[in-house]
Amino acid sequence: MNNSLLIVLIASGVAYGTPLLYAALGELLAERSGVLNLGVEGMMLVGAVTGFWTVQRFHTGSALVLAAGILVAAACGALMALIHAFLVITLRASQIVSGLALTIFAGAAGLSSYLGNDLKLADQPASHTFSAVFPASMQRWPVIGPIVLGQNVLVYISWGCVIAIWLYLSRTRPGLNVRSVGESPAAADTMGINVTAYRYAHTLAGGAFAGVAGATITLAITPQWVDGITGGAGWIAIALVIFAFWRPEFCLVGAYFFGALQALAPQLQARNISLGPTVLWTNALPYVMTIVVLVVVSSGTARSRLGAPEALGNPYSREER
Amino acid sequence: MRVTFERRLRQPRWLSLAVPVGSVVFAFFVAGLVLLVTGHNPLTTYRQVFDAAFLQTGSLNQTLIAATPLAFTGLAAAAAFRMKLFNIGAEGQMYIGAITGAAAGLYLGGRGGSSVFVIAAMVVMGFLGGTAWALIPGILRAFFKTNEILTSLLLNYVAGLLLTYLIFESESYWRETKGFNATVFPTGKPLPSSAVWPAWTIHLQGGITIPFGAMLAVAVAVVVWVLYKRTRFGFEAQVLGDSDRAARYSGVRVRRKILAVMALSGGIAGLAGASQVGDFSHSLDGDPNGLQKLGYGYTGIVIAALARYNPFAAVLVAFLMGGLENAGNTLQGANFPAGLVGVIQGIILFSALGGEVLIRHRVRIARTGHAKATGLETVS
Numbered sequence: 001m002n003n004s005l006l007i008v009l010i011a012s013g014v015a016y017g018t019p020l021l022y023a024a025l026g027e028l029l030a031e032r033s034g035v036l037n038l039g040v041e042g043m044m045l046v047g048a049v050t051g052f053w054t055v056q057r058f059h060t061g062s063a064l065v066l067a068a069g070i071l072v073a074a075a076c077g078a079l080m081a082l083i084h085a086f087l088v089i090t091l092r093a094s095q096i097v098s099g100l101a102l103t104i105f106a107g108a109a110g111l112s113s114y115l116g117n118d119l120k121l122a123d124q125p126a127s128h129t130f131s132a133v134f135p136a137s138m139q140r141w142p143v144i145g146p147i148v149l150g151q152n153v154l155v156y157i158s159w160g161c162v163i164a165i166w167l168y169l170s171r172t173r174p175g176l177n178v179r180s181v182g183e184s185p186a187a188a189d190t191m192g193i194n195v196t197a198y199r200y201a202h203t204l205a206g207g208a209f210a211g212v213a214g215a216t217i218t219l220a221i222t223p224q225w226v227d228g229i230t231g232g233a234g235w236i237a238i239a240l241v242i243f244a245f246w247r248p249e250f251c252l253v254g255a256y257f258f259g260a261l262q263a264l265a266p267q268l269q270a271r272n273i274s275l276g277p278t279v280l281w282t283n284a285l286p287y288v289m290t291i292v293v294l295v296v297v298s299s300g301t302a303r304s305r306l307g308a309p310e311a312l313g314n315p316y317s318r319e320e321r
Numbered sequence: 322m323r324v325t326f327e328r329r330l331r332q333p334r335w336l337s338l339a340v341p342v343g344s345v346v347f348a349f350f351v352a353g354l355v356l357l358v359t360g361h362n363p364l365t366t367y368r369q370v371f372d373a374a375f376l377q378t379g380s381l382n383q384t385l386i387a388a389t390p391l392a393f394t395g396l397a398a399a400a401a402f403r404m405k406l407f408n409i410g411a412e413g414q415m416y417i418g419a420i421t422g423a424a425a426g427l428y429l430g431g432r433g434g435s436s437v438f439v440i441a442a443m444v445v446m447g448f449l450g451g452t453a454w455a456l457i458p459g460i461l462r463a464f465f466k467t468n469e470i471l472t473s474l475l476l477n478y479v480a481g482l483l484l485t486y487l488i489f490e491s492e493s494y495w496r497e498t499k500g501f502n503a504t505v506f507p508t509g510k511p512l513p514s515s516a517v518w519p520a521w522t523i524h525l526q527g528g529i530t531i532p533f534g535a536m537l538a539v540a541v542a543v544v545v546w547v548l549y550k551r552t553r554f555g556f557e558a559q560v561l562g563d564s565d566r567a568a569r570y571s572g573v574r575v576r577r578k579i580l581a582v583m584a585l586s587g588g589i590a591g592l593a594g595a596s597q598v599g600d601f602s603h604s605l606d607g608d609p610n611g612l613q614k615l616g617y618g619y620t621g622i623v624i625a626a627l628a629r630y631n632p633f634a635a636v637l638v639a640f641l642m643g644g645l646e647n648a649g650n651t652l653q654g655a656n657f658p659a660g661l662v663g664v665i666q667g668i669i670l671f672s673a674l675g676g677e678v679l680i681r682h683r684v685r686i687a688r689t690g691h692a693k694a695t696g697l698e699t700v701s
Contacts, residue, residue: 038470083671093674096407096470100622101674105667109616111355113660118359227659232478239471280486287475291461294472299465 008267009260011146014155015221017259019044019213019230021158023237024244024251025165026209030081031241032169033202034182034311035088038099040210041234042106043080047073047211049112052218052225053119055128062128069128070154070215077211078204080106085203089196092315108228116225126223130154130216154216158252161209165248178202182309185316195316210234232287239290243297245307261286326682340676341627341638348668355664361656373651374644378527383651385535386601387615388643390415392538393593394621395628395635395642397451400545401586402622403630404562408583410458410473411590412618413480414451418591419612420484421450423495423509423598423605426516436515443516443595444537451591452584454480459583463576469583481613488607495605509604518599534596538639541589542632548585549632558582593617616663620646623666626673642666 023040030037037043051073058065084102087093106112116122130152132139139150169175180188181198189195217233218225236258244250265282268275275281353363374384394411401408408414425446429439457476461467487493489507497503497510518533549555561568561578569575597612598605606612624642628634649662 087671087675091675091678093677097622097626097674098671100407100409101667101670104619104623104663104670107663107667109614109619110660110663110667114355114359114658114664115660117658117660232475235471235474239475242468242471277486277491279490280482284479284482287478290475291467291472295461295465295467298467 005267005271007143007146009263010256011150012263012267013256013260014147014151015259016262017255017257018155018158019216019221019233020237020240020258021252021255022161022213022216023210023234024240024255025158025161025248026077026206026213027238027241028206028244028246028248028251029165029178029202029209030206031312032182032246032309033178033199034185034309034314034316035085035199035203035206036095036099036313037081037084037102037203037206038096038238039080039084039102039106039234040237041108041230041232042103042110042112043077043207043210044214044217044230044234044237045108045112045228046080046106046115046214047077048214048218048229049115049119049121049225050076051211051215052121052126053115055126055219056121056124059127065128066130066219069219070212073211073215074208075211077207077209077214079207081203081207081210084207085200088315089199089203092317095313095315103234108230113227116227121225122227124224126219128219129223130220152220154212154220162248162252169248179309182311185311185314189316189318199316210237213237236286236290239294242308243293246309247307258286258290261289325685326678327685329681329683332680336680337629340680341629341634341673344627344669344672344676345641347672348665351668352661352665356661359658366652366657369652369657370645370648373648380644380647380651381526381529383647384640384644385530385532386643387617387646387650388640389532389534389538389596389600390593390615390617391620391624391643391646392535392636392639393541393589393596394617395624395639396538396541396545396621396632397586397590397593398621398625399628399630399632399635400549400589401582402625403549404558404578404582406462406562406579406582406586407470408455408458408473408586409470409622410455410476410587410618411593411621412616413473413477414454414587414590415594415597415618416477416480416484416612417454418447418451418594419598419605420487420495420594421453421591422447422595423512426512426599427494427510430513430516434515439516440518440533440599443518443599444592447591447595447598448588449591451594452588455583455587455590456580459580459587462583463579477618481609484605484607484613485609486607488605495607497604507607509602509606512598512603516599517603518596520600532596532600534592534600537592537596539636541592542636545585545589545632554581590618590621615646620666623670626670 023044027037027040051069054069054072055065058068080102084098087098088095104110132150133153134149139145141149169179177193178198181193181195185195214230217229240251240254243254264285268278268282356363356366373380375381394415397411422443425442426439429442454476458469458472461472462469487495488509492498495509497508520530520532523529557573558578561573561575620642624635624638628638645662653659
């Protein structure tokens with residue numbers, strides 16, 4: 001039963017969806033404060049390469065090195081986000097162009113590739129990887145075995161993050177402040193909330209999450225470094241925030257759905273199921289489905305842009321409000 | 322002490338040249354720091370870059386090979402970004418243009434059409450291929466208000482998969498199926514000679530070959546310039562870019578404009594693909610490590626921004642960026658890790674963007690109390 005296509009797809013959907021989930025949660029934090037960061041792909045790649053480097057470089061206990069890898073990835077992701085934050089918050093530059101610049105600067109043909117080449121990280125397996133937490137006997141339990149108990153610790157931490165961010169945004173004073181900064185910075189400013197500080201903090205947090213998302217790929221899912229290893233996951237994560245109506249709990253559902261779509265191509269191949277030009281359409285499926293869902297969400301009943309922060313994408317300056 | 326930004330009433334003209342030039346200088350400075358930190362000597366590296374890009378024998382040839390597609394993608398981005406329509410799908414539109422352009426060349430050339438006719442057909446088909454691919458995000462944006470940034474970008478991945486599929490994973494019309502080599506490593510079917518684009522040689526530096534595509538790019542720049550500076554179409558597109566509402570109230574048909582600009586931008590990107598096939602590869606290049614690795618479509622965005630969306634400046638900047646790309650490919654190795662070119666391009670784009678602030682604002686450094694007393698705009 002645990003080998004049925006559905007169970008395997010859900011289980012690998014959770015695994016493949018985890019980087020999407022981290023990246024989407026980060027982007028959600030930034031966007032809730034009113035900052036659109038299109039540099040997710042670039043930040044993820046920098047997190048992926050620096051996290052991988054940390055694990056290859058140090059040789060202490062496995063758990064310690066892996067934790068260090070995640071922390072380094074988060075710090076480097078945040079550093080990348082800092083460039084974007086400075087340009088769009090302090091200098092009030094176009095958020096769209098700055099985000100694209102960040103993707104070009106850090107992305108598949110930029111800094112991440114530079115570091116990967118200069119530190120000679122390609123063509124070697126990760127010396128430590130995140131593996132399943134629970135013993136193999138428990139992973140054989142029907143249904144929840146592979147889906148819930150067969151995952152690595154990053155998956156469980158991501159569940160904690162979803163709950164924490166949901167509580168933060170809906171139940172705490174700073175969370176309320178973030179939302180007001182994203183909805184109406186002028187009103188928030190009048191209330192004495194430091195708009196600049198909130199936007200900086202959440203943009204940086206978004207970068208840190210994107211860095212962790214990248215490291216999840218190079219340390220858990222495909223434990224190696226290849227230029228452009230994220231393959232557009234950062235962009236799917238940005239779209240995911242829109243489908244999730246800017247709510248963390250829906251990000252989780254969306255991330256696992258798209259994770260399962262990514263797992264579909266290898267699963268169909270492994271089972272020798274051929275449906276026409278399978279290689280082409282199953283590989284293209286995550287991208288095409290993202291577009292389809294975006295269209296559904298942006299038209300019809302959802303047109304009112306449920307949940308989109310009112311001031312998303314707009315710079316704030318006291319004199320021009 | 323406090324740094325304040327005042328809005329300029331008049332934007333000095335010299336700044337619109339000084340800022341892009343300053344951006345490039347600043348980018349090389351910061352990238353130099355990156356080189357230093359990672360244990361390379363920036364001065365020797367830059368010397369090598371300059372030699373490999375413009376001075377060595379044959380270097381200008383190679384630079385033109387990279388500059389030609391970049392001129393198209395730069396113009397494609399400039400045409401759309403000017404209207405604040407963020408078509409970042411030039412990469413995918415270029416692949417589709419290569420596919421349709423190659424189809425026209427293979428089919429008509431194979432039937433023995435005259436060269437002029439075959440090449441003209443390739444240009445038209447390349448343009449239309451790019452247009453068709455760009456109209457997907459265009460229609461979604463115009464009729465469903467779907468964010469064109471995400472859709473156009475995601476379609477790049479789909480186009481790349483399709484390109485690889487046609488050569489590597491299927492027995493398509495574009496794939497070479499005869500001969501021993503074709504069974505070992507899949508390649509595209511070579512174009513018949515009548516479909517190969519002409520080139521002109523200047524006797525300098527051991528012969529500089531100017532591809533037909535480069536001339537076509539200059540012609541496209543003229544067309545884009547005339548369209549935006551001298552026609553009602555261009556004026557309305559710019560009004561729409563500056564203020565959606567102003568355009569709507571003055572009777573601009575917004576949907577139609579989005580579709581037209583997207584079609585134009587995608588078509589120009591498609592020409593990059595057709596030129597790639599006709600001028601250089603002479604077959605469809607489906608290798609994921611070939612054309613797809615070069616990222617010409619994304620570099621086009623940097624070019625357009627640095628040229629401040631001026632089409633003639635875009636062609637010039639494309640030439641300089643082509644030099645950088647070429648140097649990157651030639652020097653790639655221990656002293657010049659791949660990715661450095663992207664780092665430099667990214668910093669150029671960041672500083673061009675930061676420089677826009679200088680064009681629009683005057684920066685004053687004032688004492689805290691003073692700034693508050695005069696009611697100056699304060700930042701940070």
